[in-house]
Amino acid sequence: MINLEIPKKFKPLASQANQVATEVFRPISRKYDEAEHSYPKELDMLASLIDGMNEGSDIGGAGAAGVRRESNGDADAGNRNGSNLSTVLGIIELCWGDVGLLLSMPRQGLGNSAIASVATEEQLEKYGGKWAAMAITEPEAGSDSAAIRTTADLSGDEYVLNGEKIFVTSGDRADLIVVWATLDRKVGRAAIKSFIVERDNPGLKLDRLEHKLGIRASDTANFTLQNCRVPKEALLGNPEIDTKAGFGGAMQTFDNTRPLVAAMAVGVARASLEETRKKLEEAGVEIGYDTPALSQSAAAARFLEMESDYEAAHLLTLQAAWMADNSKPNSLQASMAKAKAGRTCVDVALGCVELCGSVGYTENELLEKWARDAKILDIFEGTQQIQLLIVARQLLGKSSSELR
Amino acid sequence: MSTATQDKGVAERSMGLGLRWLNKLAGSDLLDRIRIRKQVERALFSGTKHGFRSATTAGRTFKAATNLTGPARQKTGKPRSLFDISPDDEQQMLQEGVRDFAEAKVRPIAKQADFDRSTPEEVLSQANELGVNMLGVPEELGGVMHEQAAVTSVLIGEAFAHGDMGVAYAALAPGAVATAIGHWGTPEQEATYLPAFTGEDTPAAALAILEPRPLFDPLKLETTARKDGEDWVLNGVKSLIARPKECELFLVAAEAEDLGPALFVIEPGADGLEIEDEPAMGLRPAATGRLLLKDVKLPGTALLGEGKREDYVECVQRARVAWCSLAVGTAQATLDYVKQYVNERTAFGEPISNRQGVAFAVSDIGIESEGMRLATYRAASRADQGQDFAREAAMARRLCAQKGMQIGSEGVQLLGGHGFVKEHPVERWYRDLRAAGVMEGALLV
Numbered sequence: 001m002i003n004l005e006i007p008k009k010f011k012p013l014a015s016q017a018n019q020v021a022t023e024v025f026r027p028i029s030r031k032y033d034e035a036e037h038s039y040p041k042e043l044d045m046l047a048s049l050i051d052g053m054n055e056g057s058d059i060g061g062a063g064a065a066g067v068r069r070e071s072n073g074d075a076d077a078g079n080r081n082g083s084n085l086s087t088v089l090g091i092i093e094l095c096w097g098d099v100g101l102l103l104s105m106p107r108q109g110l111g112n113s114a115i116a117s118v119a120t121e122e123q124l125e126k127y128g129g130k131w132a133a134m135a136i137t138e139p140e141a142g143s144d145s146a147a148i149r150t151t152a153d154l155s156g157d158e159y160v161l162n163g164e165k166i167f168v169t170s171g172d173r174a175d176l177i178v179v180w181a182t183l184d185r186k187v188g189r190a191a192i193k194s195f196i197v198e199r200d201n202p203g204l205k206l207d208r209l210e211h212k213l214g215i216r217a218s219d220t221a222n223f224t225l226q227n228c229r230v231p232k233e234a235l236l237g238n239p240e241i242d243t244k245a246g247f248g249g250a251m252q253t254f255d256n257t258r259p260l261v262a263a264m265a266v267g268v269a270r271a272s273l274e275e276t277r278k279k280l281e282e283a284g285v286e287i288g289y290d291t292p293a294l295s296q297s298a299a300a301a302r303f304l305e306m307e308s309d310y311e312a313a314h315l316l317t318l319q320a321a322w323m324a325d326n327s328k329p330n331s332l333q334a335s336m337a338k339a340k341a342g343r344t345c346v347d348v349a350l351g352c353v354e355l356c357g358s359v360g361y362t363e364n365e366l367l368e369k370w371a372r373d374a375k376i377l378d379i380f381e382g383t384q385q386i387q388l389l390i391v392a393r394q395l396l397g398k399s400s401s402e403l404r
Numbered sequence: 405m406s407t408a409t410q411d412k413g414v415a416e417r418s419m420g421l422g423l424r425w426l427n428k429l430a431g432s433d434l435l436d437r438i439r440i441r442k443q444v445e446r447a448l449f450s451g452t453k454h455g456f457r458s459a460t461t462a463g464r465t466f467k468a469a470t471n472l473t474g475p476a477r478q479k480t481g482k483p484r485s486l487f488d489i490s491p492d493d494e495q496q497m498l499q500e501g502v503r504d505f506a507e508a509k510v511r512p513i514a515k516q517a518d519f520d521r522s523t524p525e526e527v528l529s530q531a532n533e534l535g536v537n538m539l540g541v542p543e544e545l546g547g548v549m550h551e552q553a554a555v556t557s558v559l560i561g562e563a564f565a566h567g568d569m570g571v572a573y574a575a576l577a578p579g580a581v582a583t584a585i586g587h588w589g590t591p592e593q594e595a596t597y598l599p600a601f602t603g604e605d606t607p608a609a610a611l612a613i614l615e616p617r618p619l620f621d622p623l624k625l626e627t628t629a630r631k632d633g634e635d636w637v638l639n640g641v642k643s644l645i646a647r648p649k650e651c652e653l654f655l656v657a658a659e660a661e662d663l664g665p666a667l668f669v670i671e672p673g674a675d676g677l678e679i680e681d682e683p684a685m686g687l688r689p690a691a692t693g694r695l696l697l698k699d700v701k702l703p704g705t706a707l708l709g710e711g712k713r714e715d716y717v718e719c720v721q722r723a724r725v726a727w728c729s730l731a732v733g734t735a736q737a738t739l740d741y742v743k744q745y746v747n748e749r750t751a752f753g754e755p756i757s758n759r760q761g762v763a764f765a766v767s768d769i770g771i772e773s774e775g776m777r778l779a780t781y782r783a784a785s786r787a788d789q790g791q792d793f794a795r796e797a798a799m800a801r802r803l804c805a806q807k808g809m810q811i812g813s814e815g816v817q818l819l820g821g822h823g824f825v826k827e828h829p830v831e832r833w834y835r836d837l838r839a840a841g842v843m844e845g846a847l848l849v
Contacts, residue, residue, distance in 0.1 A: 398758070
């Protein structure tokens with residue numbers, strides 16, 4: 001039965017997350033945008049609270065908790081609204097508050113998502129409850145993550161990691177770093193595995209923290225791995241090089257996390273739109289839904305155009321999460337959501353600054369900050385162009401060698 | 405003066421004018437110089453066949469068959485507790501039926517129907533057999549849907565337009581009148597008009613809101629309904645009506661004295677009611693025309709329902725959602741078509757789909773059409789649950805007007821010169837998709 005409203009059972013969660021965003025994030029938003037690299041200590045208490053929320057299976061998940069797929073095909077169990085959807089809803093609300101602070105939430109890193117999604121029971125036990133960052137990108141391998149050069153060589157009971165990692169979100173603050181490395185550079189994608197490295201491993205050297213355009217509350221670290229030794233058990237997933245399964249294992253994480261990043265973009269876009277509507281209405285601009293957009297003022301028409309893009313991005317994001325909850329293959333929809341939400345978020349946030357003029361552009365308001373924060377959401381977890389590539393390959397039935 | 409004599413008078417007068425013009429044109433060398441004599445002669449033939457402007461002729465006699473004590477209304481559905489994008493079993497069945505029909509019967513005749521500006525009767529009656537025009541008729545009056553069926557209508561509109569938007573418009577337009585009467589009509593209006601929409605011989609009918617002027621706003625109508633004692637007197641012009649010549653019933657929007665915008669039931673044959681051909685860039689199988697009202701006198705009972713403003717506004721919203729459903733179907737048709745084309749077409753030694761410049765355009769069509777679809781579903785689903793859907797209808801319309809047109813344009817672009825010629829349907833979809841942002845009224849969910 002078609003219904004695209006937020007399910008009743010998730011309303012308390014969404015309103016809780018909204019309260020956090022309003023009461024905790026927004027008041028310190030500007031502070032940590034200015035104080036780049038200083039740790040938002042206000043988040044510690046909040047993180048414990050969110051851990052508690054994550055305990056429940058369906059209702060929990062206000063942050064980027066793991067999104068484990070229900071792999072046993074209980075297709076005829078009927079329609080399910082589960083943790084993927086609830087997580088997306090929580091993230092939208094929290095990023096309506098502040099996306100940089102959400103990314104800084106202890107124990108809510110992408111690494112946590114990866115661990116929660118593919119870890120064995122033993123690994124879950126050992127690493128559960130810790131804060132895990134994710135290290136994929138290298139100076140010479142960004143979107144082309146199959147080209148990473150960091151190596152992992154088996155030596156006795158340990159893997160030895162060597163290489164350089166950049167753009168590691170929360171890399172300095174996390175307890176663990178999930179490092180992508182190749183077992184054999186000649187084999188390509190299939191040899192790429194992820195390894196859990198403890199932050200205090202002597203082979204893991206912090207080079208520097210980046211100064212950024214936006215999400216400045218979140219620290220972004222660059223590391224060198226120099227003969228960094230980790231136990232054999234630190235490898236996530238299957239240690240065999242299975243050329244048939246290819247990149248699947250590593251990439252599967254993305255099918256689950258792309259809707260989450262799309263949700264971040266939806267949250268930022270909504271924040272910008274709501275603030276701008278308020279300001280426009282104060283300025284005497286009427287925005288109506290029944291009068292045709294082009295018969296209203298230019299500002300109202302532009303606003304409605306942006307709001308409609310937001311609507312599409314929002315619904316595509318919910319769809320991708322809903323499909324994951326129902327064990328439907330969603331890699332196409334996840335990339336559609338990420339592509340649409342990423343570009344919409346940038347267009348909306350920048351459009352809102354333009355509509356609000358100097359009020360939007362100056363630091364007296366958060367609109368300019370959201371416009372700076374927005375850009376990363378069209379870049380990380382796969383740039384706009386990568387999403388379009390994935391969508392095109394799926395729609396056209398192309399392999400990655402045909403459509404490069 | 406009887407209707408028949410007046411009919412003849414107007415027809416002759418207008419025909420006379422037209423013939424004088426044509427005769428002048430026929431004597432000119434211009435036609436031969438630019439080699440369009442044949443086309444003009446054909447136009448002359450169909451012009452004289454149909455007349456340039458003609459009075460409407462009375463259709464069947466509608467008579468109240470049953471006595472309703474109160475208005476019969478479809479119920480709104482219970483609020484649904486879970487998020488869900490799957491149609492229910494019944495909807496899926498209907499959707500598949502219409503999809504098959506659109507593929508087997510509509511797509512193959514679409515090109516000719518576009519050229520002829522006419523949809524074959526056979527296709528219309530087959531569509532009617534599928535029940536597409538009775539979704540808004542309450543059960544008490546022979547309808548089949550117990551609850552409101554906006555989502556079902558959207559699914560059907562989408563599937564139908566995958567075959568062809570113009571044919572879909574021709575086939576679905578009568579249902580809009582039935583739905584409007586079923587939603588807002590008085591018991592008497594329901595009993596009088598609705599039974600005709602449940603049988604085999606469904607009347608052609610039109611919900612006329614749009615007026616021919618830039619920046620048309622359905623809430624600011626120039627068509628007026630003046631009070632004259634118990635009666636109403638209507639004046640104005642309505643645009644882009646489907647198959648007006650065949651219509652046996654009109655629902656016309658007018659700014660009613662003391663009421664604001666409202667709908668009026670008009671049977672053809674009324675004095676002062678004329679139709680005029682109005683061909684457009686698209687929607688050609690619907691043989692679009694204008695309806696001209698000059699001092700059309702109607703009884704007090706012609707006002708639809710109680711003439712409540714909120715009913716009219718809801719009608720405008722429902723129409724926008726309906727046009728969105730057609731845009732979604734046509735956008736999907738475009739996606740399906742270009743996918744195949746860019747995979748088969750080779751240039752520089754490989755399929756053009758191997759190039760990002762081409763492939764990314766396909767991705768964008770996929771992404772935006774999916775966004776259009778979800779926004780349209782959301783608006784319809786809120787309508788069925790009795791929730792306010794003003795915002796959602798506006799969002800869906802903005803998307804379908806803008807992205808729908810982008811998709812139409814990109815569809816032609818991806819085929820290059822081949823997209824520009826009529827050998828491929830993408831140029832037709834380009835013309836049709838512009839309608840989703842222009843049309844008001846005419847269809848309803």
